[in-house]
Amino acid sequence: MQLLSGDARRAVFAPLDDGALRSEAVVRRVGSAIALGLMADGEQLPTETDLATMLNVSTVTLREALAELRKLGLVETRRGRGGGSFVRSRDDVLAELADTRLAELGTTDLRELGDVHGAVAAAAARLAASRASRTEIARLRDIVDRLARAGSVTDQRRAEGRYFIELAACAQSVRLTMQEMDLHLELGQLPWPPEHVPELLDVIVAGHRAVVDAIEERDPARARALTEEHIETRTLWSIELRLQRVGEPPARQEVS
Amino acid sequence: MSAGSGPASARSAASRADEVARVGAAVSEVVERLFGTVTAVRSAALRSSAWDDPRSGRPVLDDSVRDLLREPGQLAVGLGLVVAPQPERGLPLRLEWWQVDPDGGRLRTLEPDLKPQSLGYYDYTATEWFDVPRRTGRRHVVGPYVDVHGTGRYLLTLTEPVVVDGDFVGVAGADVSVRRFETHLLEELGRLPAPFLLVNGEDRVVLSTAPRWLVGSLLPPEAGPAGSGAAVPGVPWRLHLVDDVSLLRA
Numbered sequence: 001m002q003l004l005s006g007d008a009r010r011a012v013f014a015p016l017d018d019g020a021l022r023s024e025a026v027v028r029r030v031g032s033a034i035a036l037g038l039m040a041d042g043e044q045l046p047t048e049t050d051l052a053t054m055l056n057v058s059t060v061t062l063r064e065a066l067a068e069l070r071k072l073g074l075v076e077t078r079r080g081r082g083g084g085s086f087v088r089s090r091d092d093v094l095a096e097l098a099d100t101r102l103a104e105l106g107t108t109d110l111r112e113l114g115d116v117h118g119a120v121a122a123a124a125a126r127l128a129a130s131r132a133s134r135t136e137i138a139r140l141r142d143i144v145d146r147l148a149r150a151g152s153v154t155d156q157r158r159a160e161g162r163y164f165i166e167l168a169a170c171a172q173s174v175r176l177t178m179q180e181m182d183l184h185l186e187l188g189q190l191p192w193p194p195e196h197v198p199e200l201l202d203v204i205v206a207g208h209r210a211v212v213d214a215i216e217e218r219d220p221a222r223a224r225a226l227t228e229e230h231i232e233t234r235t236l237w238s239i240e241l242r243l244q245r246v247g248e249p250p251a252r253q254e255v256s
Numbered sequence: 257m258s259a260g261s262g263p264a265s266a267r268s269a270a271s272r273a274d275e276v277a278r279v280g281a282a283v284s285e286v287v288e289r290l291f292g293t294v295t296a297v298r299s300a301a302l303r304s305s306a307w308d309d310p311r312s313g314r315p316v317l318d319d320s321v322r323d324l325l326r327e328p329g330q331l332a333v334g335l336g337l338v339v340a341p342q343p344e345r346g347l348p349l350r351l352e353w354w355q356v357d358p359d360g361g362r363l364r365t366l367e368p369d370l371k372p373q374s375l376g377y378y379d380y381t382a383t384e385w386f387d388v389p390r391r392t393g394r395r396h397v398v399g400p401y402v403d404v405h406g407t408g409r410y411l412l413t414l415t416e417p418v419v420v421d422g423d424f425v426g427v428a429g430a431d432v433s434v435r436r437f438e439t440h441l442l443e444e445l446g447r448l449p450a451p452f453l454l455v456n457g458e459d460r461v462v463l464s465t466a467p468r469w470l471v472g473s474l475l476p477p478e479a480g481p482a483g484s485g486a487a488v489p490g491v492p493w494r495l496h497l498v499d500d501v502s503l504l505r506a
Binding site for chain 2: 130131133135169
Protein backbone atom coordinates (compact mmCIF):
# COMPACT_ATOMS: atom_id res chain seq x y z
CA MET A 1 0.00 0.00 0.00
CA GLN A 2 1.35 3.36 -0.92
CA LEU A 3 0.45 6.31 1.20
CA LEU A 4 1.18 9.93 0.66
CA SER A 5 2.04 12.63 3.06
CA GLY A 6 -1.06 14.64 2.39
CA ASP A 7 -3.54 11.87 2.33
CA ALA A 8 -5.87 11.84 5.32
CA ARG A 9 -4.90 8.20 5.59
CA ARG A 10 -1.32 9.23 6.22
CA ALA A 11 -2.24 9.95 9.82
CA VAL A 12 -3.78 6.51 10.26
CA PHE A 13 -0.49 4.77 9.70
CA ALA A 14 1.77 7.40 11.22
CA PRO A 15 4.17 6.05 13.85
CA LEU A 16 2.68 5.76 17.30
CA ASP A 17 4.31 7.50 20.18
CA ASP A 18 1.85 6.59 22.88
CA GLY A 19 4.51 4.77 24.86
CA ALA A 20 2.91 2.21 27.15
CA LEU A 21 0.17 -0.20 26.15
CA ARG A 22 1.12 -0.02 22.53
CA SER A 23 -1.05 -2.81 21.25
CA GLU A 24 -4.04 -0.93 22.69
CA ALA A 25 -2.88 2.22 20.94
CA VAL A 26 -2.91 0.29 17.65
CA VAL A 27 -6.41 -0.98 18.39
CA ARG A 28 -7.61 2.55 19.13
CA ARG A 29 -5.99 4.00 16.04
CA VAL A 30 -7.54 1.41 13.75
CA GLY A 31 -10.92 1.75 15.51
CA SER A 32 -10.98 5.50 15.00
CA ALA A 33 -9.88 5.17 11.38
CA ILE A 34 -12.86 2.86 10.81
CA ALA A 35 -15.21 5.20 12.68
CA LEU A 36 -14.14 8.12 10.50
CA GLY A 37 -14.42 6.04 7.35
CA LEU A 38 -10.71 6.30 6.58
CA MET A 39 -10.70 2.53 6.43
CA ALA A 40 -13.69 1.01 4.72
CA ASP A 41 -15.58 -2.15 5.44
CA GLY A 42 -13.90 -4.98 3.55
CA GLU A 43 -10.66 -3.10 3.00
CA GLN A 44 -7.49 -5.15 3.25
CA LEU A 45 -4.88 -4.14 5.82
CA PRO A 46 -1.21 -3.99 4.82
CA THR A 47 0.87 -7.08 5.68
CA GLU A 48 1.86 -7.52 9.33
CA THR A 49 5.46 -6.57 8.60
CA ASP A 50 4.50 -3.44 6.65
CA LEU A 51 1.96 -2.36 9.21
CA ALA A 52 4.40 -2.88 12.09
CA THR A 53 7.00 -0.76 10.27
CA MET A 54 4.55 2.04 9.49
CA LEU A 55 3.27 2.24 13.04
CA ASN A 56 6.73 1.79 14.53
CA VAL A 57 5.74 -1.15 16.74
CA SER A 58 7.26 -4.62 17.00
CA THR A 59 5.60 -7.46 15.12
CA VAL A 60 4.79 -9.03 18.49
CA THR A 61 2.86 -5.91 19.53
CA LEU A 62 1.17 -5.76 16.19
CA ARG A 63 0.06 -9.39 16.40
CA GLU A 64 -1.39 -8.72 19.83
CA ALA A 65 -3.30 -5.76 18.44
CA LEU A 66 -4.60 -7.75 15.48
CA ALA A 67 -5.70 -10.54 17.81
CA GLU A 68 -7.63 -8.00 19.89
CA LEU A 69 -9.17 -6.42 16.76
CA ARG A 70 -10.23 -9.89 15.61
CA LYS A 71 -11.74 -10.61 19.01
CA LEU A 72 -13.65 -7.32 18.82
CA GLY A 73 -14.86 -8.20 15.34
CA LEU A 74 -13.25 -5.21 13.63
CA VAL A 75 -10.77 -7.30 11.67
CA GLU A 76 -11.27 -10.60 9.92
CA THR A 77 -8.36 -12.75 8.85
CA ARG A 78 -8.64 -15.13 5.92
CA ARG A 79 -6.01 -17.70 5.12
CA GLY A 80 -4.66 -18.94 1.84
CA ARG A 81 -4.64 -17.33 -1.59
CA GLY A 82 -6.28 -13.92 -1.55
CA GLY A 83 -6.11 -14.09 2.22
CA GLY A 84 -5.03 -11.44 4.68
CA SER A 85 -6.60 -9.18 7.27
CA PHE A 86 -9.72 -7.25 6.33
CA VAL A 87 -11.57 -4.43 8.03
CA ARG A 88 -15.09 -5.01 9.35
CA SER A 89 -17.00 -1.85 10.21
CA ARG A 90 -19.34 -2.38 13.15
CA ASP A 91 -21.03 0.60 14.78
CA ASP A 92 -21.86 -1.29 18.00
CA VAL A 93 -18.25 -2.30 18.52
CA LEU A 94 -17.00 1.19 17.71
CA ALA A 95 -19.37 2.72 20.26
CA GLU A 96 -18.12 0.30 22.91
CA LEU A 97 -14.54 1.04 22.01
CA ALA A 98 -15.30 4.76 22.41
CA ASP A 99 -16.83 4.17 25.83
CA THR A 100 -13.79 2.18 26.92
CA ARG A 101 -11.48 4.90 25.70
CA LEU A 102 -13.45 7.56 27.53
CA ALA A 103 -13.22 5.57 30.76
CA GLU A 104 -9.42 5.41 30.40
CA LEU A 105 -9.05 9.17 30.09
CA GLY A 106 -9.08 11.68 32.89
CA THR A 107 -11.07 14.88 32.64
CA THR A 108 -7.79 16.76 32.28
CA ASP A 109 -6.95 14.64 29.19
CA LEU A 110 -10.26 15.67 27.70
CA ARG A 111 -9.65 19.30 28.59
CA GLU A 112 -6.17 19.13 27.03
CA LEU A 113 -7.53 17.66 23.83
CA GLY A 114 -10.23 20.33 23.77
CA ASP A 115 -7.68 23.08 24.46
CA VAL A 116 -5.57 22.06 21.47
CA HIS A 117 -8.54 21.54 19.20
CA GLY A 118 -9.91 24.92 20.27
CA ALA A 119 -6.59 26.62 19.53
CA VAL A 120 -6.24 25.03 16.09
CA ALA A 121 -9.85 25.37 14.96
CA ALA A 122 -10.30 28.92 16.28
CA ALA A 123 -7.13 30.05 14.54
CA ALA A 124 -8.36 28.38 11.35
CA ALA A 125 -11.75 30.08 11.64
CA ARG A 126 -10.18 33.49 12.17
CA LEU A 127 -7.91 33.10 9.14
CA ALA A 128 -10.69 31.61 7.03
CA ALA A 129 -12.78 34.74 7.62
CA SER A 130 -10.19 36.79 5.77
CA ARG A 131 -8.85 34.16 3.38
CA ALA A 132 -11.69 31.87 2.29
CA SER A 133 -12.99 32.42 -1.22
CA ARG A 134 -16.73 32.40 -1.93
CA THR A 135 -16.43 28.90 -3.41
CA GLU A 136 -14.74 27.65 -0.27
CA ILE A 137 -17.41 29.21 1.94
CA ALA A 138 -20.12 27.54 -0.15
CA ARG A 139 -18.33 24.20 0.29
CA LEU A 140 -18.21 24.66 4.07
CA ARG A 141 -21.91 25.42 4.10
CA ASP A 142 -22.58 22.34 2.04
CA ILE A 143 -20.69 20.16 4.53
CA VAL A 144 -22.69 21.57 7.45
CA ASP A 145 -25.91 20.87 5.52
CA ARG A 146 -24.74 17.31 4.99
CA LEU A 147 -24.02 17.01 8.71
CA ALA A 148 -27.56 18.19 9.46
CA ARG A 149 -29.01 15.58 7.08
CA ALA A 150 -26.71 12.68 8.02
CA GLY A 151 -28.74 9.71 9.13
CA SER A 152 -26.20 7.51 10.89
CA VAL A 153 -23.68 8.19 13.61
CA THR A 154 -20.81 7.33 11.29
CA ASP A 155 -22.07 9.72 8.59
CA GLN A 156 -22.41 12.45 11.20
CA ARG A 157 -18.87 11.86 12.46
CA ARG A 158 -17.48 11.95 8.94
CA ALA A 159 -19.25 15.18 8.03
CA GLU A 160 -18.10 16.71 11.29
CA GLY A 161 -14.46 15.75 10.67
CA ARG A 162 -14.69 17.08 7.16
CA TYR A 163 -16.07 20.40 8.36
CA PHE A 164 -13.05 21.06 10.60
CA ILE A 165 -10.55 19.86 8.01
CA GLU A 166 -12.07 22.06 5.28
CA LEU A 167 -12.16 24.99 7.72
CA ALA A 168 -8.39 24.63 8.14
CA ALA A 169 -7.94 24.36 4.37
CA CYS A 170 -9.95 27.60 3.98
CA ALA A 171 -7.32 29.21 6.19
CA GLN A 172 -4.87 28.36 3.37
CA SER A 173 -2.74 26.47 5.86
CA VAL A 174 -1.32 23.03 5.19
CA ARG A 175 -0.08 22.78 8.76
CA LEU A 176 -3.40 23.61 10.40
CA THR A 177 -5.07 21.13 8.04
CA MET A 178 -2.67 18.35 9.05
CA GLN A 179 -3.19 19.21 12.71
CA GLU A 180 -6.95 18.88 12.27
CA MET A 181 -6.56 15.47 10.62
CA ASP A 182 -4.40 14.22 13.48
CA LEU A 183 -6.78 15.65 16.08
CA HIS A 184 -9.74 13.95 14.43
CA LEU A 185 -8.07 10.58 14.68
CA GLU A 186 -7.98 11.18 18.45
CA LEU A 187 -11.43 12.73 18.66
CA GLY A 188 -12.76 9.82 16.62
CA GLN A 189 -11.82 7.51 19.49
CA LEU A 190 -14.27 9.25 21.81
CA PRO A 191 -18.06 8.89 22.04
CA TRP A 192 -20.12 11.05 19.71
CA PRO A 193 -22.39 13.11 22.00
CA PRO A 194 -25.50 13.03 19.72
CA GLU A 195 -25.42 9.25 20.04
CA HIS A 196 -26.29 9.78 23.69
CA VAL A 197 -28.48 12.88 23.33
CA PRO A 198 -29.70 13.20 19.70
CA GLU A 199 -30.77 16.85 20.08
CA LEU A 200 -27.12 17.82 20.49
CA LEU A 201 -26.69 17.38 16.74
CA ASP A 202 -28.82 20.52 16.29
CA VAL A 203 -26.54 22.41 18.67
CA ILE A 204 -23.48 21.29 16.70
CA VAL A 205 -25.05 22.21 13.35
CA ALA A 206 -26.18 25.61 14.65
CA GLY A 207 -22.71 26.23 16.06
CA HIS A 208 -21.02 25.48 12.73
CA ARG A 209 -23.57 27.56 10.79
CA ALA A 210 -22.92 30.57 13.01
CA VAL A 211 -19.19 30.26 12.31
CA VAL A 212 -19.75 29.96 8.54
CA ASP A 213 -21.98 33.07 8.71
CA ALA A 214 -19.21 34.99 10.48
CA ILE A 215 -16.70 33.83 7.85
CA GLU A 216 -19.04 34.92 5.08
CA GLU A 217 -19.49 38.30 6.74
CA ARG A 218 -15.70 38.59 6.90
CA ASP A 219 -15.70 38.91 10.68
CA PRO A 220 -12.52 37.14 11.88
CA ALA A 221 -12.97 38.00 15.57
CA ARG A 222 -16.47 36.59 15.67
CA ALA A 223 -15.52 33.45 13.69
CA ARG A 224 -12.75 32.85 16.17
CA ALA A 225 -14.80 33.53 19.31
CA LEU A 226 -17.71 31.36 18.14
CA THR A 227 -15.38 28.47 17.33
CA GLU A 228 -13.66 28.72 20.71
CA GLU A 229 -17.00 28.83 22.47
CA HIS A 230 -18.34 25.88 20.51
CA ILE A 231 -15.34 23.69 21.20
CA GLU A 232 -15.41 24.60 24.90
CA THR A 233 -19.01 23.40 25.01
CA ARG A 234 -18.01 20.20 23.26
CA THR A 235 -15.21 19.62 25.76
CA LEU A 236 -17.66 20.01 28.63
CA TRP A 237 -19.97 17.48 27.00
CA SER A 238 -17.13 14.94 26.83
CA ILE A 239 -16.21 15.63 30.43
CA GLU A 240 -19.81 15.21 31.55
CA LEU A 241 -20.11 11.93 29.64
CA ARG A 242 -16.88 10.84 31.32
CA LEU A 243 -18.12 11.75 34.78
CA GLN A 244 -21.39 9.91 34.19
CA ARG A 245 -19.32 6.76 33.87
CA VAL A 246 -18.02 7.10 37.42
CA GLY A 247 -19.26 4.22 39.51
CA GLU A 248 -20.52 2.33 36.47
CA PRO A 249 -19.10 -1.09 35.71
CA PRO A 250 -16.48 -1.08 32.92
CA ALA A 251 -18.16 -0.69 29.53
CA ARG A 252 -16.11 -3.26 27.70
CA GLN A 253 -17.74 -6.55 27.04
CA GLU A 254 -16.67 -9.59 25.12
CA VAL A 255 -17.91 -9.41 21.58
CA SER A 256 -18.52 -12.79 20.14
CA MET B 257 0.10 51.14 1.92
CA SER B 258 1.91 54.41 2.04
CA ALA B 259 0.68 55.99 -1.14
CA GLY B 260 2.69 58.99 -2.20
CA SER B 261 5.42 58.66 0.37
CA GLY B 262 7.59 55.75 -0.81
CA PRO B 263 10.48 56.04 -3.19
CA ALA B 264 8.43 54.20 -5.81
CA SER B 265 6.05 57.11 -6.18
CA ALA B 266 8.92 59.26 -7.37
CA ARG B 267 9.64 57.00 -10.26
CA SER B 268 8.16 57.95 -13.57
CA ALA B 269 5.04 56.24 -14.81
CA ALA B 270 7.02 54.94 -17.76
CA SER B 271 9.56 53.06 -15.70
CA ARG B 272 6.78 51.59 -13.57
CA ALA B 273 5.11 50.36 -16.73
CA ASP B 274 8.41 48.79 -17.81
CA GLU B 275 8.67 47.04 -14.49
CA VAL B 276 5.12 45.71 -14.68
CA ALA B 277 5.82 44.44 -18.18
CA ARG B 278 9.03 42.73 -17.10
CA VAL B 279 7.44 40.97 -14.10
CA GLY B 280 4.35 40.09 -16.14
CA ALA B 281 6.50 38.55 -18.87
CA ALA B 282 8.43 36.47 -16.33
CA VAL B 283 5.17 35.20 -14.80
CA SER B 284 3.75 34.39 -18.23
CA GLU B 285 6.90 32.54 -19.17
CA VAL B 286 6.67 30.30 -16.10
CA VAL B 287 2.97 29.67 -16.68
CA GLU B 288 3.53 28.77 -20.35
CA ARG B 289 6.38 26.47 -19.41
CA LEU B 290 4.08 24.63 -17.00
CA PHE B 291 1.32 24.47 -19.59
CA GLY B 292 3.93 23.02 -21.96
CA THR B 293 4.21 20.10 -19.56
CA VAL B 294 0.42 19.82 -19.33
CA THR B 295 0.18 19.72 -23.11
CA ALA B 296 2.82 16.97 -23.24
CA VAL B 297 0.70 14.92 -20.81
CA ARG B 298 -2.41 15.59 -22.86
CA SER B 299 -0.69 14.54 -26.10
CA ALA B 300 0.46 11.31 -24.47
CA ALA B 301 -3.12 10.68 -23.33
CA LEU B 302 -4.46 11.31 -26.84
CA ARG B 303 -1.93 8.87 -28.34
CA SER B 304 -3.04 6.11 -25.98
CA SER B 305 -4.96 3.13 -27.24
CA ALA B 306 -6.55 2.63 -23.84
CA TRP B 307 -9.56 4.75 -24.91
CA ASP B 308 -10.61 2.00 -27.32
CA ASP B 309 -11.62 -0.11 -24.36
CA PRO B 310 -11.84 2.13 -21.31
CA ARG B 311 -13.55 -0.57 -19.30
CA SER B 312 -10.40 -2.70 -19.37
CA GLY B 313 -8.94 -0.45 -16.67
CA ARG B 314 -5.64 -0.35 -18.55
CA PRO B 315 -3.57 2.76 -17.78
CA VAL B 316 -3.92 5.51 -20.36
CA LEU B 317 -0.48 7.00 -19.81
CA ASP B 318 2.73 5.08 -20.26
CA ASP B 319 5.66 5.45 -17.89
CA SER B 320 7.53 7.87 -20.15
CA VAL B 321 5.06 10.56 -19.05
CA ARG B 322 6.29 10.18 -15.51
CA ASP B 323 9.80 11.01 -16.69
CA LEU B 324 8.66 14.53 -17.56
CA LEU B 325 9.02 15.20 -13.83
CA ARG B 326 12.73 14.38 -14.16
CA GLU B 327 13.43 16.81 -16.98
CA PRO B 328 15.99 19.48 -16.16
CA GLY B 329 14.33 22.73 -15.18
CA GLN B 330 10.97 21.08 -14.59
CA LEU B 331 8.95 23.20 -12.18
CA ALA B 332 6.02 20.82 -11.79
CA VAL B 333 6.02 18.64 -8.68
CA GLY B 334 3.19 16.46 -9.92
CA LEU B 335 1.46 15.66 -13.19
CA GLY B 336 -0.84 13.24 -14.88
CA LEU B 337 -4.29 12.50 -16.10
CA VAL B 338 -7.54 12.57 -14.17
CA VAL B 339 -10.25 10.56 -15.85
CA ALA B 340 -13.87 11.67 -16.02
CA PRO B 341 -15.93 9.02 -14.26
CA GLN B 342 -18.84 7.61 -16.24
CA PRO B 343 -20.93 5.68 -13.75
CA GLU B 344 -23.42 4.70 -16.46
CA ARG B 345 -20.63 2.85 -18.25
CA GLY B 346 -19.17 1.35 -15.10
CA LEU B 347 -16.15 3.66 -15.14
CA PRO B 348 -15.18 4.86 -11.68
CA LEU B 349 -13.13 7.83 -10.48
CA ARG B 350 -9.56 7.29 -11.61
CA LEU B 351 -6.29 9.17 -11.50
CA GLU B 352 -2.99 8.45 -13.17
CA TRP B 353 -0.90 10.94 -11.32
CA TRP B 354 2.76 11.02 -10.31
CA GLN B 355 4.46 13.33 -7.94
CA VAL B 356 7.89 14.09 -6.62
CA ASP B 357 8.22 12.99 -3.03
CA PRO B 358 8.78 16.18 -1.01
CA ASP B 359 11.46 14.50 1.10
CA GLY B 360 13.61 12.57 -1.26
CA GLY B 361 12.79 13.48 -4.83
CA ARG B 362 11.53 9.95 -5.43
CA LEU B 363 8.55 9.63 -7.75
CA ARG B 364 5.37 8.23 -6.34
CA THR B 365 1.95 7.56 -7.71
CA LEU B 366 -0.83 9.48 -6.06
CA GLU B 367 -3.40 7.21 -4.49
CA PRO B 368 -6.01 9.40 -2.91
CA ASP B 369 -9.04 8.17 -1.06
CA LEU B 370 -11.79 7.62 -3.64
CA LYS B 371 -14.30 6.07 -1.23
CA PRO B 372 -17.37 8.32 -1.03
CA GLN B 373 -18.01 7.31 2.58
CA SER B 374 -14.64 8.38 3.87
CA LEU B 375 -13.54 11.41 5.83
CA GLY B 376 -10.78 11.82 3.29
CA TYR B 377 -12.93 11.25 0.19
CA TYR B 378 -11.45 13.02 -2.78
CA ASP B 379 -14.36 13.99 -4.98
CA TYR B 380 -12.28 15.58 -7.67
CA THR B 381 -15.18 16.07 -10.08
CA ALA B 382 -16.29 18.91 -7.80
CA THR B 383 -12.90 20.60 -7.83
CA GLU B 384 -12.35 23.74 -9.85
CA TRP B 385 -9.35 22.31 -11.70
CA PHE B 386 -11.52 19.50 -13.03
CA ASP B 387 -14.86 21.25 -13.37
CA VAL B 388 -13.77 24.41 -15.20
CA PRO B 389 -11.99 22.67 -18.12
CA ARG B 390 -14.94 20.28 -18.36
CA ARG B 391 -17.48 23.11 -18.57
CA THR B 392 -15.53 25.58 -20.67
CA GLY B 393 -13.34 23.32 -22.79
CA ARG B 394 -10.46 25.63 -21.91
CA ARG B 395 -7.27 25.40 -19.91
CA HIS B 396 -7.40 26.63 -16.34
CA VAL B 397 -5.16 27.61 -13.43
CA VAL B 398 -6.31 27.30 -9.85
CA GLY B 399 -4.60 28.25 -6.65
CA PRO B 400 -2.90 28.80 -4.41
CA TYR B 401 -4.93 26.29 -2.41
CA VAL B 402 -4.45 23.55 0.15
CA ASP B 403 -4.96 20.30 -1.73
CA VAL B 404 -6.48 18.58 1.30
CA HIS B 405 -7.61 15.28 -0.10
CA GLY B 406 -5.11 14.86 -2.92
CA THR B 407 -1.47 15.66 -2.30
CA GLY B 408 -1.76 17.59 0.97
CA ARG B 409 0.40 20.38 -0.41
CA TYR B 410 -0.03 24.08 -1.04
CA LEU B 411 -0.33 24.25 -4.78
CA LEU B 412 -1.11 25.90 -8.05
CA THR B 413 -2.76 23.41 -10.39
CA LEU B 414 -2.85 23.86 -14.17
CA THR B 415 -5.23 21.75 -16.25
CA GLU B 416 -6.39 21.25 -19.83
CA PRO B 417 -9.39 19.25 -21.01
CA VAL B 418 -8.75 15.98 -22.84
CA VAL B 419 -11.29 15.35 -25.58
CA VAL B 420 -11.43 12.05 -27.48
CA ASP B 421 -13.82 11.75 -30.44
CA GLY B 422 -15.71 14.80 -29.23
CA ASP B 423 -16.16 13.42 -25.72
CA PHE B 424 -14.65 14.99 -22.64
CA VAL B 425 -12.72 12.12 -21.06
CA GLY B 426 -10.79 13.93 -18.35
CA VAL B 427 -8.15 16.54 -17.68
CA ALA B 428 -4.39 16.55 -18.09
CA GLY B 429 -2.65 18.60 -15.46
CA ALA B 430 0.39 19.63 -13.52
CA ASP B 431 0.90 20.84 -9.97
CA VAL B 432 3.53 23.34 -8.96
CA SER B 433 4.12 23.97 -5.31
CA VAL B 434 3.61 27.57 -4.28
CA ARG B 435 7.07 27.51 -2.75
CA ARG B 436 8.76 26.37 -5.95
CA PHE B 437 6.83 28.87 -8.04
CA GLU B 438 7.89 31.69 -5.71
CA THR B 439 11.53 30.65 -5.40
CA HIS B 440 11.90 30.28 -9.15
CA LEU B 441 10.28 33.61 -10.02
CA LEU B 442 12.14 35.58 -7.39
CA GLU B 443 15.40 34.12 -8.65
CA GLU B 444 14.51 34.94 -12.26
CA LEU B 445 13.54 38.50 -11.48
CA GLY B 446 16.56 39.36 -9.39
CA ARG B 447 16.61 42.62 -7.46
CA LEU B 448 13.33 44.42 -7.67
CA PRO B 449 13.03 48.16 -7.87
CA ALA B 450 9.46 48.12 -6.52
CA PRO B 451 7.46 45.57 -4.58
CA PHE B 452 4.62 43.91 -6.45
CA LEU B 453 1.62 41.67 -5.87
CA LEU B 454 0.35 39.00 -8.20
CA VAL B 455 -3.30 38.16 -7.56
CA ASN B 456 -5.53 35.52 -9.11
CA GLY B 457 -9.09 35.82 -10.42
CA GLU B 458 -10.57 35.74 -6.94
CA ASP B 459 -8.17 38.41 -5.66
CA ARG B 460 -6.04 35.91 -3.77
CA VAL B 461 -2.35 36.75 -3.55
CA VAL B 462 -0.30 34.29 -5.63
CA LEU B 463 3.05 35.95 -5.15
CA SER B 464 4.05 39.01 -3.17
CA THR B 465 7.27 40.88 -2.60
CA ALA B 466 5.65 43.15 -0.03
CA PRO B 467 5.61 41.47 3.37
CA ARG B 468 2.35 43.01 4.44
CA TRP B 469 0.47 41.13 1.72
CA LEU B 470 0.74 37.45 2.48
CA VAL B 471 0.55 34.75 -0.14
CA GLY B 472 -2.86 33.08 0.14
CA SER B 473 -4.58 36.11 1.63
CA LEU B 474 -7.43 37.82 -0.14
CA LEU B 475 -6.91 41.39 -1.19
CA PRO B 476 -9.31 43.40 0.94
CA PRO B 477 -11.22 45.74 -1.38
CA GLU B 478 -10.54 48.83 0.72
CA ALA B 479 -6.88 48.12 1.47
CA GLY B 480 -5.91 46.88 -1.97
CA PRO B 481 -3.66 48.77 -4.33
CA ALA B 482 -5.35 51.53 -6.26
CA GLY B 483 -6.38 50.71 -9.80
CA SER B 484 -7.05 47.29 -11.15
CA GLY B 485 -3.47 46.34 -11.94
CA ALA B 486 -2.11 44.98 -15.19
CA ALA B 487 -3.38 41.79 -16.77
CA VAL B 488 -0.84 38.99 -17.11
CA PRO B 489 -1.00 37.44 -20.59
CA GLY B 490 -2.30 33.88 -20.74
CA VAL B 491 -3.61 33.62 -17.22
CA PRO B 492 -6.48 35.30 -15.32
CA TRP B 493 -4.09 37.04 -12.91
CA ARG B 494 -3.30 40.68 -12.35
CA LEU B 495 -0.15 42.38 -11.31
CA HIS B 496 -0.04 45.38 -8.98
CA LEU B 497 3.02 47.42 -8.18
CA VAL B 498 2.73 48.66 -4.62
CA ASP B 499 4.51 51.18 -2.48
CA ASP B 500 5.58 49.49 0.66
CA VAL B 501 7.67 50.57 3.59
CA SER B 502 9.88 48.24 5.55
CA LEU B 503 8.40 46.68 8.65
CA LEU B 504 11.87 45.94 9.99
CA ARG B 505 12.11 48.95 12.21
CA ALA B 506 11.40 49.60 15.83
